Amino acid sequence: MAVAGRPRSTRLLVVGLVSLSLLVITIDYKQGESGPLAGLGRGAVRVMGPLQEAVSNLTRPVGNFFSALIHLPSQQARIKALEAQLREARSQLTSNTSDQVRLRYLEKLFGIAKALDAPTATGRVISNGVSNFEWSVMIDVGSGDGVQPDDPVVSGGGLVGHVTRVTPSYSMVQLIVDPRSFVAVQLTSSGRTGLLQGQGEDDMRMQFFQPDTPVAQADTVETAGFRLPNGEGSLYPAAIPVGTVSHVIEDPAALEKFVTVRPAVDFSSLDFVLVVLMPGVGG
Numbered sequence: 001m002a003v004a005g006r007p008r009s010t011r012l013l014v015v016g017l018v019s020l021s022l023l024v025i026t027i028d029y030k031q032g033e034s035g036p037l038a039g040l041g042r043g044a045v046r047v048m049g050p051l052q053e054a055v056s057n058l059t060r061p062v063g064n065f066f067s068a069l070i071h072l073p074s075q076q077a078r079i080k081a082l083e084a085q086l087r088e089a090r091s092q093l094t095s096n097t098s099d100q101v102r103l104r105y106l107e108k109l110f111g112i113a114k115a116l117d118a119p120t121a122t123g124r125v126i127s128n129g130v131s132n133f134e135w136s137v138m139i140d141v142g143s144g145d146g147v148q149p150d151d152p153v154v155s156g157g158g159l160v161g162h163v164t165r166v167t168p169s170y171s172m173v174q175l176i177v178d179p180r181s182f183v184a185v186q187l188t189s190s191g192r193t194g195l196l197q198g199q200g201e202d203d204m205r206m207q208f209f210q211p212d213t214p215v216a217q218a219d220t221v222e223t224a225g226f227r228l229p230n231g232e233g234s235l236y237p238a239a240i241p242v243g244t245v246s247h248v249i250e251d252p253a254a255l256e257k258f259v260t261v262r263p264a265v266d267f268s269s270l271d272f273v274l275v276v277l278m279p280g281v282g283g
Contacts, residue, residue: 005238034122102271108156109274116154116237119277121145123171125270135200136164139273144168152276158241159183159223159263160273176242177204177265184224185242185261190214193224196242196261203246203260211257219245221261237276 113120123139141147143166153160153173161181165172176183178199185206186193192215194208206221225238243261249256 070164104158106272109135109154109272112154112240113274115239116276118237119146121147121275121277122272123147123275126170128270129172133174134180135198135267136161137173137175137267137270139171139173140169140273141275142167142169142171145275146277147171147275148277148279151278152236152240154240154274154276155265155270155272157266158243159236159272160265160267162236162247163275171274177201177267178261183236183242185221187213187215187245188222189216196221199260203262204243205244205258206245206261207258213257215245215248215257215259217245217248221245236280 064081121141123141123145125137126140129136129138137160139153147163147166149163149166151163152164159176161173161175161178163171164174165214174181175198176196177200179198179200181198183196184193185196190213192208192210192213194206194213196204196206198204208215221242221244223236223238223240223242225236241264243263245259246262247260248257249259
């Protein structure tokens with residue numbers, strides 16, 4: 001009997017609670033904000049507000065985290081796209097800068113070619129053989145382009161060297177900084193001539209045919225335009241820039257004076273060069 005009466009008691013309890021709730025709602029509605037239940041509600045809000053804020057602060061990062069996980073693939077794709085655009089912009093900027101530098105370099109070469117008033121062949125450096133034993137470069141023009149041994153080679157900066165070996169498609173160029181290289185040069189300020197010898201990584205050394213030659217630091221040096229009496233070197237056209245005086249060395253006990261000359265050409269960054277085709281020079 002007790003078991004059978006428990007569901008009935010439960011139903012009566014539920015009905016009672018529902019009736020009480022309806023009564024409370026009715027009273028609260030009629031009393032508005034001035035009734036005792038309204039004050040109780042406001043108190044509950046004051047108590048529950050901080051608790052809800054704390055719970056929200058704890059759960060919001062978790063929610064944001066899962067939201068970020070949901071949108072992560074699209075965010076990663078966007079980041080990758082932006083990185084690709086940045087790389088492309090940098091590449092274009094570098095390419096444009098490089099093209100501008102190359103254009104100015106080729107314009108200088110063109111100016112030298114016009115000043116020489118001689119047939120030329122434009123080549124590109126494809127191999128750098130600079131070492132302690134040999135200071136030379138290989139270029140991609142040869143006898144098929146009219147190049148011969150001893151033809152002078154210049155760049156936008158000035159004198160590079162001369163051709164030493166030739167194949168139909170390629171040529172080897174000895175640089176003026178090679179210790180075996182000798183060039184007849186002159187000071188542009190006075191026209192006094194001397195002999196310039198390469199010193200490898202160091203500045204070139206210039207000795208004068210006339211020991212009393214006046215010379216000052218930063219004087220410019222250019223080719224003198226004649227072959228040396230001993231046959232060394234090659235017949236370079238006159239007035240090709242070679243370098244500038246970097247040091248003046250005088251020895252009172254010696255009968256000669258010599259200076260060091262810094263090359264006008266940066267041999268570490270040679271790209272395009274101009275071979276001056278001089279018929280009858282090679283032998």
